[in-house]
Amino acid sequence: MRFVTIKGIRGIGSLRQILTVLVVLAMVSAACGGDDSSASPTTEAPPQTTAAPPSEPEETETTEAAPAEPQTVRYFSMWNEGEPQQVVLQGIIDDFESETGIEVDVLWGGREILTSVRAALSAGDPVDLVDLDAEPLVGALVNTGETVSLAGVLDMQIPGENNTVGDVIPAAFLDVYAIDGEPHLIPYEVISSGIHYDGSRLASLGIDPPETWDEFIAASVAAGENAVQADGLINFYNAYWLYWLMVRHGGPGVFYEAASDPTGEAWRSEAIVNAVNDLVKLVESGAMAEGYDGSNYPLAQQEWAVGNGTFMVNGTWLASETSSYAAEGFDYRLLSFPTVPGGFDSAELYQIGWVVPRAAQTPDAAMDFIAYSLNRERLAGIADVAKNITPRSDIGVPPEIQDAADIFASEPPVHRIYDGVQGDFPEYWETVFLPLDDQLFFGQIGAQEFIDKITSATADYWASR
Amino acid sequence: MVKSVGVLPGSMRRPRTSLHRQPGRSVPRQAGIFLAPALIIYLLIIVAPTVATIWISLTEWKGIGDEATFVGIDNYRRLWQDETFRASFNRTLTILVVGGVIVFACAFVFTMLLRELRSRKFVRAVIFFPNIVPPVALAIAWGVLLAPRSGLLNGFLEAIGLSSLTQTWLSPDLFFGSIMAGLIWIYTGFFATILMAGVDRVPNYFYEAAGLEGASSRQLFTRVTIPLTWDVLSVSAVLWVIVAIKTFEFIYALGGSGTDPSAASWTLPVHMYVIALGNRSPILALGQGSAIAVIMVIMVGLLVVLLRRLMRRGVVEF
Numbered sequence: 001m002r003f004v005t006i007k008g009i010r011g012i013g014s015l016r017q018i019l020t021v022l023v024v025l026a027m028v029s030a031a032c033g034g035d036d037s038s039a040s041p042t043t044e045a046p047p048q049t050t051a052a053p054p055s056e057p058e059e060t061e062t063t064e065a066a067p068a069e070p071q072t073v074r075y076f077s078m079w080n081e082g083e084p085q086q087v088v089l090q091g092i093i094d095d096f097e098s099e100t101g102i103e104v105d106v107l108w109g110g111r112e113i114l115t116s117v118r119a120a121l122s123a124g125d126p127v128d129l130v131d132l133d134a135e136p137l138v139g140a141l142v143n144t145g146e147t148v149s150l151a152g153v154l155d156m157q158i159p160g161e162n163n164t165v166g167d168v169i170p171a172a173f174l175d176v177y178a179i180d181g182e183p184h185l186i187p188y189e190v191i192s193s194g195i196h197y198d199g200s201r202l203a204s205l206g207i208d209p210p211e212t213w214d215e216f217i218a219a220s221v222a223a224g225e226n227a228v229q230a231d232g233l234i235n236f237y238n239a240y241w242l243y244w245l246m247v248r249h250g251g252p253g254v255f256y257e258a259a260s261d262p263t264g265e266a267w268r269s270e271a272i273v274n275a276v277n278d279l280v281k282l283v284e285s286g287a288m289a290e291g292y293d294g295s296n297y298p299l300a301q302q303e304w305a306v307g308n309g310t311f312m313v314n315g316t317w318l319a320s321e322t323s324s325y326a327a328e329g330f331d332y333r334l335l336s337f338p339t340v341p342g343g344f345d346s347a348e349l350y351q352i353g354w355v356v357p358r359a360a361q362t363p364d365a366a367m368d369f370i371a372y373s374l375n376r377e378r379l380a381g382i383a384d385v386a387k388n389i390t391p392r393s394d395i396g397v398p399p400e401i402q403d404a405a406d407i408f409a410s411e412p413p414v415h416r417i418y419d420g421v422q423g424d425f426p427e428y429w430e431t432v433f434l435p436l437d438d439q440l441f442f443g444q445i446g447a448q449e450f451i452d453k454i455t456s457a458t459a460d461y462w463a464s465r
Numbered sequence: 466m467v468k469s470v471g472v473l474p475g476s477m478r479r480p481r482t483s484l485h486r487q488p489g490r491s492v493p494r495q496a497g498i499f500l501a502p503a504l505i506i507y508l509l510i511i512v513a514p515t516v517a518t519i520w521i522s523l524t525e526w527k528g529i530g531d532e533a534t535f536v537g538i539d540n541y542r543r544l545w546q547d548e549t550f551r552a553s554f555n556r557t558l559t560i561l562v563v564g565g566v567i568v569f570a571c572a573f574v575f576t577m578l579l580r581e582l583r584s585r586k587f588v589r590a591v592i593f594f595p596n597i598v599p600p601v602a603l604a605i606a607w608g609v610l611l612a613p614r615s616g617l618l619n620g621f622l623e624a625i626g627l628s629s630l631t632q633t634w635l636s637p638d639l640f641f642g643s644i645m646a647g648l649i650w651i652y653t654g655f656f657a658t659i660l661m662a663g664v665d666r667v668p669n670y671f672y673e674a675a676g677l678e679g680a681s682s683r684q685l686f687t688r689v690t691i692p693l694t695w696d697v698l699s700v701s702a703v704l705w706v707i708v709a710i711k712t713f714e715f716i717y718a719l720g721g722s723g724t725d726p727s728a729a730s731w732t733l734p735v736h737m738y739v740i741a742l743g744n745r746s747p748i749l750a751l752g753q754g755s756a757i758a759v760i761m762v763i764m765v766g767l768l769v770v771l772l773r774r775l776m777r778r779g780v781v782e783f
Contacts, residue, residue, distance in 0.1 A: 112742075114747055115742060118528055122528070136743075136747060139747065140747050140749065144527060144531055226614075232636075233635060233720065233721065233726075233727065234721070234724050235724065235725075235727045236724060289614070290613065290614060291613025291614055291633040291636070292613075293633060293636040293637060294611070294612075294613045294633035294634060294635035294636035294637075294639070294640070295612070295613055295614075295635070296608040296611075296612060296635055296719075297724075299608075299612050299613075299614075299615070303614070303615070308614075426743060426747060426748045426749075427740060427748040427750055430725065430728065430739060430740070430743065430748060431547070431549045431728060431740070434727065434728065435549070435727065435728040435729060438637065438727055438729065439637070442636070442637060444637065460546075464543050464546055464547070
């Protein structure tokens, strides 16, 4: 049997080829540009149309422009529907709407809310109020000059009490992201990080809460299997260790300085070398949980909360995240990150708060909402319901986050999370620091190799810019 | 038995219906009116964004509020010098080539095994199943399957006495291999289904005739199945190129839960996403992100043309 084939007809063949390529290009373009909204702002607006910044609203005069029409605040929030903070904020929004007549049109967009904000701004849609954790928010909107000063809000009286906003929000919190001395972000939740443990478990193991790094390693080794839990696939959780050790050894700013050093040589400073060596001590101690380098969130924190593990470094939200499934009698305690001899003592301050974009159409109403929300009783939901710390020192917290609240009680010097590197140099953070930090934390490379690699990678990074 | 094995001499070919090929006739003016809506939509939603992407790839731009600075091919040069990008590029190529060979090998094995199976439609539905589940859900399931201490795979290995084979499947050393395994599992069913549809089209008498003449299974495969499904295979290869280069969700969801995956698992689209938008800490290097998108389009375009040339055969009619 013989099969005979016809040769394709050339003309049609090439026409088909052209059509095929066109279809393929279209599919790939769609994949690159449309799928998962991954590049939507890239393609949504060519630079010509967006290069011109939106006109700056008159900060104090806009409200009187249209007194007859009910105002609407278009609010883009980082919370998803059903999250405790969303529930609290929704309650505040409902009260605000009924008391003021101002409508709040809120988008509960989740942690990638900035993508929606960018899309709305590109399309010229109003964005009056945005909330998110400070580092990405400041990096994306405040540092690019797209937000208005909220200095005026500090003098506003909080509805329902005799305080102004400036009376209840510590100036130290506002100063962290101030531009020319004026705040652009007002927090409603503050976060820190440290080493979490179950107080009753530690007591049953006969271990005293460690204070220094050496004590911490000794306690971890004594605590037995899976003593230090970690979800290794979350690289920014892994980064807590080295960043904290650097800040402990060299003080706030030491990591920032190394990351921004064009020669990279700052990574060879004594403080950083000591920090790296300290981390290697932990990695080599055998105290890390088995398979921590391949643990996918939230596996490790679930195991830790049910008693398979003793210590876990994380943000102060950990109690809020794990309390629904924690072992019975779990006694949430938090260690400030262990100290080192001759080192520095400062507290990490991370804030979740509001900014008002320059493109806002009802900025005054948005500011009214901020002042309204900061009322003691209204904001208390963040502590009681969402089990997180508020910036107001007169709001008590539930016992499971008392240690975290105590971090700020003594008004210590504060530093930005990850010493500001994540927020100010996000590309460096993502492509240079995190990959090498993972390798160090997983024991793939040693201290000297890490220092050599990050020194040259830092120099290469800045040389290419 | 063979009704027609198709060779029609040139003079007997069906007359072309294409208007513009008829001598003395031009495209009627009305055709333009009918084409216009589709053309306008195509230009607006496909061509214009593609052109904008090419333009943005030549600029440094952080998006709204930032003035785009023209930097020529700097973004491309920077990517070329960037070790992280080269690693992402290599991973994409590995998925494309190694993953492709394994996916098609498995798909053919399924096709041949199932060809004569009575319940093949049911089996086909089963192996196609991963394609109807969102990749993000699959990634979460794989995370549970491959978890280090309480994972199902390690648990299974321990249960059957193979504890020595347990691994930290999502550790940096094995992570990419796990991603490959996941992608192969997802797409084998998809391509097996396409190939099976092609094979189903082949009249059984070819196999019977070849069998009577003493053809072995291998010969049946190489002399009957492959030539008679060549057009399907060619289209499948093109589809795989697109799938392999643009695969994003599975890797993104398996590698990062609420965060960007570690750079050790980035492929081109993940790299593009992270540096263009990122997650919690957006980098907003939209110029570089667009440059990666352009590179991906060029890669796909070149590979498709290459594949079409390599796989160009006449159509066998039967």
